[in-house]
Amino acid sequence: MLSQLQTAPNFEKADDFYAALLAAHEGLDEAQMHALNARLILVLANHIGDQAVLEAAITVAKGASTTRQM
């Protein structure tokens, strides 16, 4: 079966996740925030595993940028 990136809403508890994400960043300086987010990406990426899904996710994330950087 071909796995596809889930882009329809899929959160069990979206507000709870968002609050947990913010709470994890409390008290961190900018470098620590970057480091935390990098680790988080790697943890989630391993959970997903599927290379096509991961690449699709990178594409979606890049496409959503509001700053002109690409």
Place this chain on the structure above:
Amino acid sequence: MVAVRYQTAFKLYPYEKVADQDAPTPKRHPVVIVGGGPIGMGLALDLGKKGVPCLVLDDHDGVGMGSRAICFAKRTLEICDRLGCADPMVDKGVIWNVGRVYRDEREVYNFNLLPEEGHKRPAFINLQQPYFEQFIVEEIRRQQAAGAPIEIRGQNCVTAMDQKADHVVLEIDTPDGPYQLEADYLVACDGASSPTRAMMGLDFDGRVFEDNFLIADIKMKADFPVERRFWFDPPFNRGETALLHKQPDGVWRLDFQLGWDIDRAAELKPDRISERVSAMIGADVEFELVWTSIYTFRCCTMEKYRHGRVFFAGDAAHQVSPFGARGANGGMQDVDNLGWKLAAVINDGADDALLDSYHEERKYGAMENIKNSSRTADFLTPRNPAHTLFRDAVLDLVEHQDFARPLVNSGRLSEPCTYDGSTLNGEDALPDGPARNRPGSACSDAPLASGHLLDQLGGRFTLLAIDADVPAGLAGSKVKMDVVKVSAGDDATGALAERYLGANTSAVYLIRPDQHVAARWEVFDAEKVAKSIQRIVGGTAC
């Protein structure tokens, strides 16, 4: 006079004057190999064993000093087995299985390679390059004594070349002055700075990595276990990496990343190097410096590895960073690929187009090596803040989370290239056949009642019949072919079935002289086999 570019470790082929030098017209040779390193000598041995007359021209008279390449992979040893020179390499070499990765002073994880059972050769051995070359030349000497048409000329330096329609003219300098030669085919195995490439005005493009590495090979009497140790940001080399690896003769390879802006001359001073070594192995450990060198690296390739009657192999064609040991090991796969193709065209009348597939397959292999070694370099030498951010994130995680281990990249060890998509590949018609032996793959070894499988394959085309009926001697074929019949009854460990049959009860594999799979079926069909061979050697040879 022939310039001396480096010192030799072993003098193996001193200059001798030969009749060609006084010939009134230039003597024509079927194959001339320029460069007597491991690639040139390996190719000479392969061709000579196949009865193809070949001449090696080397501008020195032996093997260069310094350990240089030290990791030789299983596939290289299998190729050397086919060439007849692997035993002394494995006898002399160091086999290791445990690796430890450190960050700062802490061990963040260790691994055991636990090589798959049922292979004659280990995953790899550590062996100084001069020994590797010496063992090849010693086998050449034995083959010469048995009549193999190989000639080596030391201190013969090619100074000019001119490619004609059907041959190449060479101008050669010697201690007795210059002479000319002609070659039907020329193979340049003259290293990363290939003079042949320069004489032909051909480009060598790629990426230069802004980093320096110091190699210190030392002799010490210490109880370090035979392991590979790799450090990120150790106290003795802050902010950089370091590597410790065992070689034969009580020699250890120490490798220190130095960064880009260094005072090269100062870093090469023995006192400075000794200071670094002591900081790494302990101030109380006595040692002796055997060989030191600072290297920078680049990943480069030529656009084409064949130019008419001239071929490029080894570092002359492609250069990679040392991570993953893909230089010499990649070059030996070039030898493996080109030897039988030249022999098929020269001795057996195969189509010239077969020689084009050398470029096709080995460029594919080289690009795979360049991709892998570039990725390692990006991990070890982060080039921008994002590289550093994710590298550090991986290292932070790996101490506590095993899932991050596959992301740590201190080198992806050389593996045989599978020529997926090669024009030489025939049918893959074995239902759900094991992927590891699909057409294009180097055959997996397997232990059989009759000995290891790979010892029974190669050198010529081989039909491997596993519980399948194959008539003895395939009539009407000009291609010399061996038939190897094996049965599930010979396969006590089940490795053959797992690696070659899958769920099938029989299989027929057409295997090329370099032990790569050309095509496979469930049962023998003479017409299909003939078609696959024709696809490789061309229309006239079948």
